[in-house]
Amino acid sequence: MFGHLKISKRFNSLRWFYGVLILKLFITSPLEAEETSKDKLEVAFIYQFTSYIEWPTPGKNKFQISTLGTAANTSLSADSWNELSTKLIKGQPIEIHLDAKTDIARKSQIVLFETKDTSELKQMIKHFAGSGALTISEGEGFGELGVMINFFYEDNRLRFEINRGACEKEKIKVGPQLLKLAKIVE
Numbered sequence: 001m002f003g004h005l006k007i008s009k010r011f012n013s014l015r016w017f018y019g020v021l022i023l024k025l026f027i028t029s030p031l032e033a034e035e036t037s038k039d040k041l042e043v044a045f046i047y048q049f050t051s052y053i054e055w056p057t058p059g060k061n062k063f064q065i066s067t068l069g070t071a072a073n074t075s076l077s078a079d080s081w082n083e084l085s086t087k088l089i090k091g092q093p094i095e096i097h098l099d100a101k102t103d104i105a106r107k108s109q110i111v112l113f114e115t116k117d118t119s120e121l122k123q124m125i126k127h128f129a130g131s132g133a134l135t136i137s138e139g140e141g142f143g144e145l146g147v148m149i150n151f152f153y154e155d156n157r158l159r160f161e162i163n164r165g166a167c168e169k170e171k172i173k174v175g176p177q178l179l180k181l182a183k184i185v186e
Contacts, residue, residue, distance in 0.1 A: 038185045040068065041082040041158055042151060044138060046110065049149065050089045052175035055109055056132050063089040064108035066100035069115035090180065113137040113147060121145060125166075137145055143185040150185075161185045 046065070064086075081096045088094065089109075097104050105111050111133045113124045121137065125146040126134055136149045143150035143161040148170070150161050160182040167174050 008161040027033060027131065034177065036165045038158070040083070042138070043080040043084050043170065045158070045160065046112070047084055047089070049134075049178065050110075052178035053134060055134070056171035057107050060100070061091040062095045063090065063112040064097065065102075065112070066097040066105035066108040067112045067114050068100055068102070068105045069113050070120060098150055102127065104185070106133070106134055110134045110136060111144075115139075120143075121147070129169070132172070134170075134172055142144075143183075149182075159183060 005164050008060075055073070065081075078098060081098065085086045085094050085096050097108065098155060102158075106128065109132075111128060111131075113121055114136060115121050115124070115137075116139055118139075118141075121139070121142060122145060125135065134149065136151070137147040138151040146163060146166050148163055148166045150163070152159055152161065160181075162174060162179060163180075163185050164174070165186050
C-alpha cells in the first residue's frame, strides 16, 4: 500500500553522504579563506570515504592518517584536520600525523601524498606498494599514475577519481556506492 514511500538503502546512503558534505559547506563561515573551505571539504570527503572502504588489515586501537610530501606543511591546513581528530573511524579514534616520517606513514590506513611533482609522487607510490594504505592525492592525472583516490576540480566542483587496479593490488575494497560517485581510472 505504501510501497512508493520506501526509499532504497542505496539512495539513503548516497543522500547521507551528500547531505554531510553539503552541511560542511554551509557550516564554513563566509569570512574564512577560500583555501580553508577547500581544505575542510577535502577532509570531509576523506572522512566519508572511510565508510565505504574496507582495509585488508584494520588498525590496532587507532585509525591512522598521515600526510607526506614536499607540500605537506602547506597543503591541507591543520585546522581542517583538527575537526576530524575528534571523530571515530571504524570504531577507532583517529590519529593524524601531519608531515609524517615515512616509517610512521607506512603504518597508517590512509596516506595523503601532498605533492605536485610527478616524479616525487611516483617514488611515493612505489615506496607504499604493499603497505595496505589507501593513498590519496590531488593533481591532474595522479590517479592514472597509481594513486588510489585522486581529487580534481571540474567546473569549479571538487570531484574524485578512483584507480580500481591500485586498490585491488593492496586488497582494499571500495564499496559500490563510492564507485558510482567517482570517475574510474586505470
